[in-house]
Structure formats: structure tokens, C-alpha cells
Amino acid sequence: xxxxxxxxxxxxxxRQVPGxxxxxxxxxxxxxxxxxxxxxxxxxxxxxxxxxxEQVAADAxxxxxxxxxxxxDKRALFAAAVTCECEKMRGHFALDAMPQGSIRERxxxxxxxxxxxxxxxxxFQFERRIAAETEHDAxxxxxxxxxxxxxxxxxxxxxxxxxxxxxxxxxxxxMLAAEQxxxxxxxxxxxxxxxxxxxxxxxxxxxxxxxxxxxxxxxGAGSHR
Numbered sequence: 001x002x003x004x005x006x007x008x009x010x011x012x013x014x015r016q017v018p019g020x021x022x023x024x025x026x027x028x029x030x031x032x033x034x035x036x037x038x039x040x041x042x043x044x045x046x047x048x049x050x051x052x053x054e055q056v057a058a059d060a061x062x063x064x065x066x067x068x069x070x071x072x073d074k075r076a077l078f079a080a081a082v083t084c085e086c087e088k089m090r091g092h093f094a095l096d097a098m099p100q101g102s103i104r105e106r107x108x109x110x111x112x113x114x115x116x117x118x119x120x121x122x123x124f125q126f127e128r129r130i131a132a133e134t135e136h137d138a139x140x141x142x143x144x145x146x147x148x149x150x151x152x153x154x155x156x157x158x159x160x161x162x163x164x165x166x167x168x169x170x171x172x173x174x175m176l177a178a179e180q181x182x183x184x185x186x187x188x189x190x191x192x193x194x195x196x197x198x199x200x201x202x203x204x205x206x207x208x209x210x211x212x213x214x215x216x217x218x219x220g221a222g223s224h225r
Contacts, residue, residue: 034060035067040081044122047129048078048140075143082147088117103168103220104212110159111185111208118186119204124194153178169219177219184211 038060042051053074057064071077100106117123134141157174160181164171171177187207189199216222 031060031062031066032070035062035070035077036080036084039077040084043078043081044085044126047126048074048133053077075139078140079143079147082144083151086148086152103163104216106163107181107212107215108208110156111181111211112205114156114182115185115189115204115208119189119193128194153182156182167221170221171219177215180218181211181215184214187211 035056039051039056042056042059051074053064053067056077057067060067067077071080101109130140130144134144153175156178160169160171160177161174163169164174169177185208189204189207192199
């Protein structure tokens with residue numbers, strides 16, 4: 001994937017070439033987004049170690065200096081790229097994007113969205129590469145956890161807390177409840193996929209429905225009356 005926008009020609013040091021369009025906020029934002037999206041694609045395809053700043057710059061249509069000016073170093077760019085990818089999932093947690101229906105229907109839809117996101121083949125490939133590279137540099141794994149899984153957990157916890165405020169759930173610790181729900185939805189299917197097994201869609205559905213049953217038995221408003 002190559003993401004190329006209408007970037008402004010740059011002189012050495014990232015300065016604008018005289019006579020070209022002046023840099024403004026919309027252009028800077030577009031350039032920043034192109035860099036992050038390009039980096040996300042390359043990191044997920046090639047892994048951290050095999051992704052070079054030069055390649056990101058070339059594919060995003062910017063200079064290497066621009067990337068260093070905006071992100072500082074490769075690890076910061078990696079964190080921004082992982083955050084960008086996980087924002088696709090976090091969009092489901094926005095209050096104005098909540099699925100409609102009963103709390104059971106909403107939890108079921110949320111479980112399906114979470115598993116569809118986490119069970120993508122490219123996600124498993126990416127996690128394997130990051131795990132291997134973390135053996136040599138623990139900070140890479142920490143950057144991934146902080147920018148990805150932990151942010152997603154916080155987003156889902158806020159979603160559950162809102163459901164609690166609406167009277168649909170009774171949850172004292174939304175962060176713990178978020179972790180429990182996702183773990184139940186993933187179940188053995190997560191492990192099986194990592195080792196190459198094919199998991200039938202109906203088994204995924206059954207696991208998610210079961211997770212919703214157990215979750216509502218523990219946290220449903222009706223179970224606390």
C-alpha cells in the first residue's frame with residue numbers, strides 16, 4: 001500500500017521550497033495522517049525491525065526529515081501507527097456509535113466486532129513479529145501494549161461504564177469487566193488460530209453468545225435485583 005497525498009515539495013531540513021504553497025494546518029494534518037497510515041501498513045506487513053523510516057517516507061510522499069520532526073524516532077512512529085490501527089476498533093466504543101437494541105444485543109454485537117478485529121490473519125502475523133522483536137528490545141512490546149491493547153481495554157471499559165450509568169449493568173470495576181468479557185469471547189479460538197487451526201464461524205458465534213450469558217449473569221441489572 002502506498003499512501004501519497006498532495007505533499008508540498010521540501011528543501012533540505014524539511015523547509016518549504018520558496019514559491020510553493022504555504023504549509024497550513026489542513027496540509028500538515030493530511031501529511032501527518034499519510035505518514036501514520038503508511039507506517040501502520042508497513043509495520044503490520046513487515047514487522048518493526050524490517051520497516052525502515054526511509055521506506056515510510058517514500059511511500060507517504062514526504063522526506064525522512066519530516067518524519068523525524070513530527071515523531072522524533074522510529075519507536076514513537078510505531079506507537080502512533082499501532083494507535084491508528086486500534087482506533088478503528090475504538091470507534092465502536094464511541095457513545096454515538098454504540099450498537100442499538102437490548103443490552104444483550106449490544107454486547108453480542110460488541111463481542112462480534114472485537115473478535116473480528118482481533119482474529120484477522122494480519123493481526124496474528126503482526127503480534128508474532130512483535131513478540132519476537134520484544135525478546136531483543138522489551139520497550140517495543142511495551143510500546144505495543146500501551147498504544148494498542150491497553151487503549152482498547154480503556155475504551156471498552158468506558159463503554160461498559162456508560163451502560164452501567166444507563167442502568168443496564170451493575171459493574172464496580174469496568175476495567176476488570178472489560179478484560180473478562182473479551183477473554184471469554186476469544187476463548188480457545190484465539191489460541192487455535194495462532195497455531196493454524198480453522199475455527200468454524202458457528203463456533204465463534206456460540207462462544208460469544210455464551211460469553212454474553214455469563215457476563216449478564218454476573219453484571220446484568222436483573223441479576224442484582
